[in-house]
Amino acid sequence: xxxxxxxxxxxxxxxxxxxxxxxxxxxxxxxxxxxxxxxxxxxxxxxxxxxxxxxxxxxxxxxxxxxxxxxxxxxxxxxxxxxxxxxxxxxxxxxxxxxxxxxxxxxxxxxxxxxxxxxxxxxxxxxxxxxxxxxxxxxxxxxxxxxxxxxxxxxxxxxxxxxxxxxxxxxxxxxxxxxxxxxxxxxxxxxxxxxxx
Numbered sequence: 592x593x594x595x596x597x598x599x600x601x602x603x604x605x606x607x608x609x610x611x612x613x614x615x616x617x618x619x620x621x622x623x624x625x626x627x628x629x630x631x632x633x634x635x636x637x638x639x640x641x642x643x644x645x646x647x648x649x650x651x652x653x654x655x656x657x658x659x660x661x662x663x664x665x666x667x668x669x670x671x672x673x674x675x676x677x678x679x680x681x682x683x684x685x686x687x688x689x690x691x692x693x694x695x696x697x698x699x700x701x702x703x704x705x706x707x708x709x710x711x712x713x714x715x716x717x718x719x720x721x722x723x724x725x726x727x728x729x730x731x732x733x734x735x736x737x738x739x740x741x742x743x744x745x746x747x748x749x750x751x752x753x754x755x756x757x758x759x760x761x762x763x764x765x766x767x768x769x770x771x772x773x774x775x776x777x778x779x780x781x782x783x784x785x786x787x788x
Contacts, residue, residue, distance in 0.1 A: 609670055613676040616650050617650075620652070627653075627656045628770060630652075630655075633737055634656075634662070636735055636737065637662070637702050637735070640663065641663070641701075641703060642703075645664055645705055645707075646691050646705065646710065647667070647714075648677060649708055651677025651680060651686070653705060654681065654684040655680070657684075658683040664685070665686075665687060666685070667689050668686075671688045691710070691714060692721045692725060693725065694725040702730070703730065704730050704735075704737070705737045705738075706737070706739070706740075707738075709739075710738070710740065712741065712744040719751070720758055723760060732787055733788075735784055736760055736785040736787065737782070737784050737785070738781075739781065739782040742778065742780060748781055751781070755783075759787070763784045764783070764784040765781060765783045766781075767779075
């Protein structure tokens, strides 16, 4: 049996990073920062009262806004500390600690899944295709998978596109940000809307 490769979320950052991340978003929310861009984007793509999987939910900000907008949301993250913060700060959605690369839910299929906040660059190296496959397995045929991540990381956009193809996902749109900025080849961020056939 091979050695388990840990997600980059745990290997690239020092101890205390989850505390910093949680505190950062709590502070930004308290200051009135607009933290709902990803949720607005996804909300515009789905019907009212949709079932949404927030895959790599972190401290829960996207799932919380989607829940407030009337959607049935399940937030999943590999870091129990982030899920504990999500539960404490946002009691509406359901929360689960799980690795996206081995995600196996009993839930009915979701209408959409969102992997916001650099999820794809924080998963274990080499597990990206598996993550996309496992997440999309939980989305109904015709449903959407939405991803967004910075392009200055080890995981390239070309690798991402190949992994999407291998996972059976069809790319419909790409933007340079959650604000619908048009795609440019020199963009530093990629937001991609994928469809499960």
